[in-house]
Amino acid sequence: MKGLVLLANGFEESEAIITIDILRRAKLDVTLASVGLDLTVTSSHNVQVAADTRLSDVISEEYGFLIIPGGLKSVLTFHSSALVSEIVEEFVMNQKIIGAICAGPTVLSRLGLLKGKKFTCFPGLDEYLKSGSYYPEKEVVVANNIITARAMAYTIEFALEIVKKISGKEEAKRIEKAISGIR
Secondary structure, eight states, X not given: OEEEXXXXXXXXXXXXXXHHHHHHHTTOEEEEEESSSOSEEEOTTSOEEXXXXXXXXXXXXXXXXXXXXXXXXXXXXXXXXXXXXXXXXXXXXXXXXXXXXXXXXXXXXXXXXTTTOEEOOOTTOGGGOOSSEEOTXXXXXXXXXXXXXXXXXXXXXXXXXXXXXXXXXXHHHHHHHHHHTOO
């Protein structure tokens, strides 16, 4: 299955890169899409990452899952992008898998796409939460096809839940074992 990771300047690098790493270990085809015009995207801690494509060049029908990393600056860019809104709404409407971590779930909430769904996100972002049942104490929440995580500290658990949803429990266990140094 092909997946799309949204990137904009100010993204939280751990949430994006660790998730990408784990998804690729599961042999999933992951495309990094820059929301801006520049393919080089700078993280919240000044790590530069080369995106594979611009979001404006993406044919969203080709993708089965979407990842929205946090980093408040990047998420605010997502909030103001009509294209991001259009793609996120399309993924929800077509019941495709969406993973959003830290400030990322606010993109879904702001669009009213978490209505009737449980989710978590980084504490203190209440002003961006417009819909859904917010569980601030939860680390990772799976609500059908939407997987949310509270913060960077839970990135591995978040990514493994995505793998479990796409590739099954055994594949997630295999990767967890491999990255834990357990033989």
